[in-house]
Amino acid sequence: MLEELKQEVYEANMMLPKLGIVTFTWGNVSGIDREKNLFVIKPSGVPYEDLKPSDMVVVDLEGHVVEGDMNPSSDTMTHLVLYKAFPNIKAVVHTHSKWAVSFAEAGVPIEALGTTHADTFYGDVPVTDALTKQEIEEAYEENTGKVIVRTFKEYGIDPDAVPAVLVKQHGPFTWGPSPKKAVENAKILEVVAEMNYHALQLTRADIRVPQFLLDKHYYRKHGANAYYGQNNAKSKSGVTHK
Amino acid sequence: MLEELKQEVYEANMMLPKLGIVTFTWGNVSGIDREKNLFVIKPSGVPYEDLKPSDMVVVDLEGHVVEGDMNPSSDTMTHLVLYKAFPNIKAVVHTHSKWAVSFAEAGVPIEALGTTHADTFYGDVPVTDALTKQEIEEAYEENTGKVIVRTFKEYGIDPDAVPAVLVKQHGPFTWGPSPKKAVENAKILEVVAEMNYHALQLTRADIRVPQFLLDKHYYRKHGANAYYGQNNAKSKSGVTHK
Amino acid sequence: MLEELKQEVYEANMMLPKLGIVTFTWGNVSGIDREKNLFVIKPSGVPYEDLKPSDMVVVDLEGHVVEGDMNPSSDTMTHLVLYKAFPNIKAVVHTHSKWAVSFAEAGVPIEALGTTHADTFYGDVPVTDALTKQEIEEAYEENTGKVIVRTFKEYGIDPDAVPAVLVKQHGPFTWGPSPKKAVENAKILEVVAEMNYHALQLTRADIRVPQFLLDKHYYRKHGANAYYGQNNAKSKSGVTHK
Amino acid sequence: MLEELKQEVYEANMMLPKLGIVTFTWGNVSGIDREKNLFVIKPSGVPYEDLKPSDMVVVDLEGHVVEGDMNPSSDTMTHLVLYKAFPNIKAVVHTHSKWAVSFAEAGVPIEALGTTHADTFYGDVPVTDALTKQEIEEAYEENTGKVIVRTFKEYGIDPDAVPAVLVKQHGPFTWGPSPKKAVENAKILEVVAEMNYHALQLTRADIRVPQFLLDKHYYRKHGANAYYGQNNAKSKSGVTHK
Structure with missing residues (x-):
């Protein structure tokens, strides 16, 4: 069942240690088949060196395991909520990468301070509210997904244009059009967080970039132009092909 | 004698350089056989690349070497005191890992600022008092163990729930139910220290997590539930197996 | 066409991941043949592990691709402007290396604080102004080159003596007498930025080095003496050959 | 001539990139034969991957090259001055390692803040004065050695007990009883500098360790006891051999 997607999700999971954004088993990647409404996710707590494509667990959008002997990632319900709320995304990634977690713990958003950010994230990466006692006790992982969705709604952020969030007191979630792309977004978030941290220590000036820089850099890499x-058929960087 | 434990302690020692938490020979792991009341520890000052399982030294709880030609770790008496005071622990680790040492030198505890911390440490990781002149001169390594035990008693911390400490002006000790687990705790402490450091530079707000978040994350990974x-027989993350 | 230069530019591009100053495809190196007035540059967005010497694109100084099927780097026009304005340089490098970007985002120049800096950069590495809305919308990459040239003119900096710049809100460009040298300058800029960052956090004193130290260290490595x-035929470090 | 020492100095030079304390060719190690009054040093500017034991240059204590076709390290005269002034040392190392350089640029000594420091350095690692214009122009490398010697004399520091210094605006020099030991000291200085940096950002309290801690840790590793x-014939850590 979904063998190709399992392979893809497996490979994306294996990128996490290679890119240096995971410690031990603290990360998971899933990918969804939008026609079948089934997603494939890493099993819970399995070390990356032992992981096989066939270990991937298949889950439906009601939260039932439909294939696989292992427990799926304990964060499965968070992935599920994001798939339901963000209809265009095809993959979700969660890590405890160090720089992003530091911002999540501090409750500081990762603001757009430069072109490195704007190339991938069309605006600030927000931080959610902290979950309440009731939200944590009743349905922790599901409510983690819900607070993410609420944050994007409240701030009016398009999840396709800003494919990342920091869950307060916890860490980053990213997503994208494929498992590979979603993992790349997780790495880029980590790099941008590190750059931001140091820039913020170097100056107290307001160094957020203007909207027209965001427009330029984001649309240099995304969309019809x-x-x-x-x-792209033709370079628009001022260089012409004879 | 204790060949299996020696192998286990040897392998746990070899994890230290692999996990990047040791420089030169500045770290040691021991493991105890609780029935025989004997523990096995790395010899003092031997480079990791030269270490063999048969080099491990066997020590009894009175501090007598009962097998092995080499001098045991100079920190042996600290391990011994911890084994005597904390009856459930089966392994002890000491390193000079960089982030944890910085907090120990500054005398700043590693507070619980997020879920990464709460997954392993059920509350703040404390810093001991500095040893006095007399404590250092009379029985340095033994008194290092004693100040750790005193700290846990004074603060009312359960060493099984918070398996780590920072000895002021010195560095971290961690422990656990097996040598491998105790080394993992040493690595996690280092990662959490690094995250804390950056979070603390990003904000002056009080960002310690509430008790109910500690409860959720700690008991998601530990105990009967x-x-x-x-x-675990059944996932309780909201996902159900059909 | 220009096979030797292509090989040289290819090898210099491959140094970027090896030196740890590039993430994904975020960097590019070009080299120029000053007699033919043609330069060779990395194709846009190609992963380093897939890159071949024959992928290099040949561009003339009017911005026409004269050989190669691929789109050249989206930053090609910036390279072109630098080649035209700085007649002695033979290679240009652009990266998003982390420390240099942090300074570019903060708008803080990389001042000469020590001999490590002075060995390569004969004075502070400046930050450009931010590009205006009009500059970005009309001809972004070309104007990026122009703001660099304007900065060097305004401050009276010799681009051969200070082969590096930070483009505000963006990141570093470096150059040099060969692709290899220009990449080395990119790495040195990154190292010096990291050192500066930490030095600046350690003290509020004015720690810029005096002119006579710059003179000594720069001319120890550059020029006739x-x-x-x-x-060099003869050591002038006070040591004599018998 | 001095083939064994050349091999030893060569191997110590090759430790620098392995330990991550050198960028490009920015480091050099020498070792002295105290009976022959000749020292062996790395040639200037040769990349580590090309270095061979036979490349090592032999220099006498008057600064004459007595064997070797290559120019010796441009820092040769600094090594020479240290050999003459510090009669017990048998090797000298110079690097531009990043953390130590940051302290040298800031003009901040590396104070003894913990046992990691005390195990190797019996007290603070001092920073020299900056060289004057005249000192730099007349005999730069020789005067670099002289300002080191002057610093140790003025502060009354024993160079055998504190085998390291930061030259202001420049970087670290370390030494020791063998090339290998001197390189280990260079690495330890770097590690201790990094720990100090973070400890200093975490607190404004005075966190220098007391003399009795320095005594304990330094003499646990050095001297007759x-x-x-x-x-050592017998462990003195409280553990006894039956």
């Missing part, structure tokens, strides 16, 4: 990379 | 990982 | 390395 | 490691 993108001209970064090789998948 | 744990549902993280594969060793 | 250089005596560092093996390419 | 040392009991760390395997070269």
